[in-house]
Amino acid sequence: MMETQKTVHGAWSSRFAFILAATGSAVGLGNIWKFPYITGENGGGAFVLVYLFCVLLIGIPIMIAETMLGRRSQRNPIETMQILTEEAGADKNWHYLGWMGVIAGLLILSYYSVIAGWASAYVFKAFAGSFFDADAKEIKTIFNNFVGSPIQLIFWHSLFMLATMLIVVRGINNGLEKATQYLMPSLFVLMFLLVGYAMTTGSYFQGLQFLFIPDFSKLTSNSVLTAMGHAFFTLSLGMGAIMVYGSYLPKNISIAKTAFLIAGADTIVALLAGIAIFPIVFANNLHPNSGPGLIFETLPIAFGSMTGGWLMGILFFVMLTIAALTSSISLIEPAVAWLVENKGFSREKACAWTGGLTWVLGLGTVFSFNVWSDVTFFERTIFQLLDYLTANLMLPIGGFCIAIFAGWMMKSQHSAEELDMPTQAGYDAWKLLISYVAPAAVFFVFLHVVGVL
Ligand code: PFF
Numbered sequence: 001m002m003e004t005q006k007t008v009h010g011a012w013s014s015r016f017a018f019i020l021a022a023t024g025s026a027v028g029l030g031n032i033w034k035f036p037y038i039t040g041e042n043g044g045g046a047f048v049l050v051y052l053f054c055v056l057l058i059g060i061p062i063m064i065a066e067t068m069l070g071r072r073s074q075r076n077p078i079e080t081m082q083i084l085t086e087e088a089g090a091d092k093n094w095h096y097l098g099w100m101g102v103i104a105g106l107l108i109l110s111y112y113s114v115i116a117g118w119a120s121a122y123v124f125k126a127f128a129g130s131f132f133d134a135d136a137k138e139i140k141t142i143f144n145n146f147v148g149s150p151i152q153l154i155f156w157h158s159l160f161m162l163a164t165m166l167i168v169v170r171g172i173n174n175g176l177e178k179a180t181q182y183l184m185p186s187l188f189v190l191m192f193l194l195v196g197y198a199m200t201t202g203s204y205f206q207g208l209q210f211l212f213i214p215d216f217s218k219l220t221s222n223s224v225l226t227a228m229g230h231a232f233f234t235l236s237l238g239m240g241a242i243m244v245y246g247s248y249l250p251k252n253i254s255i256a257k258t259a260f261l262i263a264g265a266d267t268i269v270a271l272l273a274g275i276a277i278f279p280i281v282f283a284n285n286l287h288p289n290s291g292p293g294l295i296f297e298t299l300p301i302a303f304g305s306m307t308g309g310w311l312m313g314i315l316f317f318v319m320l321t322i323a324a325l326t327s328s329i330s331l332i333e334p335a336v337a338w339l340v341e342n343k344g345f346s347r348e349k350a351c352a353w354t355g356g357l358t359w360v361l362g363l364g365t366v367f368s369f370n371v372w373s374d375v376t377f378f379e380r381t382i383f384q385l386l387d388y389l390t391a392n393l394m395l396p397i398g399g400f401c402i403a404i405f406a407g408w409m410m411k412s413q414h415s416a417e418e419l420d421m422p423t424q425a426g427y428d429a430w431k432l433l434i435s436y437v438a439p440a441a442v443f444f445v446f447l448h449v450v451g452v453l
Contacts, residue, residue, distance in 0.1 A: 015249075019261060023184060025329075025330035031266060037292055043215060044210040046219045054231035062403055063263060066240075067242055067259060070247035084410065100239070107386055109328055113161050113359075118296060119324060122317040131301070132304050133304055139298075150366055150367060154363070160324070167325065168351050190316055190319060191276060194302065198278075224448065229392035237399050256421055256426065299313075332358065336354055
């Protein structure tokens with residue numbers, strides 16, 4: 001039965017294609033924009049250490065589980081949960097998990113698209129030579145003027161959403177595979193060049209120290225939650241993005257090996273971004289905790305003063321935009337796949353509806369940087385609230401449920417068969433992490449934040 005529906009659902013042409021697309025989903029604004037600024041806000045080294053532990057002990061096992069669930073059912077996340085719940089003889093309510101994922105994806109995309117719009121706008125600023133010989137203060141003014149203008153932000157947000165829709169409309173084989181193929185290697189090269197520049201700032205070691213020497217007195221329970229939430233966010237976990245990509249994965253491919261590769265590449269990009277940015281922060285007397293503007297206030301200084309900086313600035317922001325695009329398509333794909341496969345929508349119509357809705361939601365984020373910057377709920381602007389709700393709450397809760405489902409509901413025989421690990425010890429280690437370690441870690445962090453522990 002599953003085979004016959006594959007024509008509707010599509011399949012990756014190879015393992016490499018899956019790795020590219022999943023890495024494309026994982027590597028994005030989360031690594032280059034968000035990781036540095038939340039690291040800066042949460043005191044550096046200790047935060048980074050917690051984040052790395054979360055990737056290893058929670059992120060990778062859940063990535064394996066999510067890919068596995070998708071591949072087993074070969075369906076969109078909502079249907080995946082329905083089919084696998086039946087197979088496992090579990091409670092029907094599990095399929096709400098698929099729903100939460102779809103909603104989280106659209107909520108994340110609403111602000112993701114706005115920030116990706118900043119990156120696209122900066123391509124043109126770089127091209128126009130706006131950063132040439134500019135000092136930290138001038139660069140900050142450029143940024144403040146830009147985010148202070150709702151019209152400009154709406155323009156770039158609209159353009160980015162449109163680009164996302166155009167790719168998603170074409171379906172996975174045509175749109176997604178090609179986009180990532182050249183991007184990843186080029187992004188790596190550029191990040192290394194930026195690290196090279198950071199070495200010349202005179203504050204290189206101060207930057208490294210900030211990132212890698214832990215000072216646990218700076219760690220609050222909210223920083224631990226943010227670090228854990230970011231492990232989910234950066235690996236695209238907890239909402240069905242990786243599940244939907246896993247559903248396109250051919251049966252003969254090792255899921256575990258692939259998950260390690262993807263998480264490894266993702267972590268390296270984030271660390272490189274940090275290593276490039278913090279030396280610039282310290283060399284220019286900027287503050288690590290300057291928030292979402294951090295990369296836009298630091299990297300242009302480098303582009304404005306280094307040889308070849310004009311070209312590098314353009315290339316960097318082009319790549320950041322493409323990296324964001326390969327993530328944004330995975331944020332919307334679960335919703336689109338569901339509308340197409342279950343509700344009989346054409347791909348065009350599904351894209352128009354989901355894209356339109358996300359665009360409108362995105363206006364909340366646009367205004368939270370200017371006209372509504374004073375409007376707060378629970379002491380957070382709309383952007384901060386959406387970010388907190390999705391990355392810190394919905395993704396970890398989704399991940400927790402995925403872990404419980406894969407570890408406790410699904411029959412071991414089925415998960416062992418689907419994962420087909422080379423050794424029994426490998427399977428046992430995964431089973432231990434997914435059944436006990438990952439859910440317990442998420443649970444304890446939550447208890448800590450609400451003040452029970
Ligand atoms: N992982 C992406 C990033 O780091 O930019 C963001 C993301 C994509 C989060 C897809 C969640 C997701 F499902």
